[in-house]
Amino acid sequence: MVGGKRVTEKERNMNAIASPPGIATKAKRQVLFFRAIEYNGPTLVFAPPIMAERHDKLVKALASSRTWGELRAAIPESAFKEIKQLLKEGEEYNATEIRELIAEDNPFDSAVIPGVAVGEYPSMIASVQQSILPKGVAEKYGKHWGAFNCSDIFRIDVRHREAILAHLKSVGFEVIERDDLEFF
Numbered sequence: 001m002v003g004g005k006r007v008t009e010k011e012r013n014m015n016a017i018a019s020p021p022g023i024a025t026k027a028k029r030q031v032l033f034f035r036a037i038e039y040n041g042p043t044l045v046f047a048p049p050i051m052a053e054r055h056d057k058l059v060k061a062l063a064s065s066r067t068w069g070e071l072r073a074a075i076p077e078s079a080f081k082e083i084k085q086l087l088k089e090g091e092e093y094n095a096t097e098i099r100e101l102i103a104e105d106n107p108f109d110s111a112v113i114p115g116v117a118v119g120e121y122p123s124m125i126a127s128v129q130q131s132i133l134p135k136g137v138a139e140k141y142g143k144h145w146g147a148f149n150c151s152d153i154f155r156i157d158v159r160h161r162e163a164i165l166a167h168l169k170s171v172g173f174e175v176i177e178r179d180d181l182e183f184f
Helices: 009-018 049-064 068-074 077-089 095-101 125-132 137-141 158-170
Strands: 030-038 042-047 142-148 151-156 173-177
Touching: 030 049, 030 158, 042 049, 042 125, 042 151, 042 158, 049 068, 049 077, 049 125, 068 077, 077 095, 125 137, 125 151, 137 142, 137 151, 137 158, 151 158, 158 173
Parallel strands: 030 173
Antiparallel strands: 030 042, 142 151
C-alpha cells in the first residue's frame, strides 16, 4: 500500500520502469542489467534488476512448469494473479472453469493463457526502453522498429554497446551484463 492505496504489481512494474530501484543519487548508483537479444538483428535490452529478474522467473516458469501448482510456486503471487486476470478477461473460461483449470495438480499448458502463444505475455521489456534509459541514450543509439503483436519495439543496435555503456556509467549507472537471465 502506498498512501493508503493498494498498489498492483503492474503499477509497481511501471514505477520500476519510471523510477527503477536505486535511482542514481550522490549516495547510490542506479543499477541496470542488460543483455543482447536477437530481434531483426542483434539488439541490446536494458532493465532494472527487479524487472529483469521477474521477467526471467516468469518466462522460465511458463516454459517449464508441468502443473499449475509448479507454476504458482515458481513465480511471484502477483504474477499468478495477473495470469488469473488474463484468464478472466479472455473469452475461453468462466470463473468456475478458471478455478478448476488452475487447480494445483492440473497439468499446465502456457498456451491457455491469453497472449502467451503469440508473444504478447509477458510484455517485452524492449517495448519500454525509452522509459528505462536516461534521456538521450535511447534517442541517440536506438530506433523504433515497429510493432510485435501489441508491443512497440525499440531496437538498440549492439554495435553501440561500448558507447552506451560508457554513457550510462558517466551519468551514474552501474551496468551489469546478465545473459543468464531471460528478459527481452
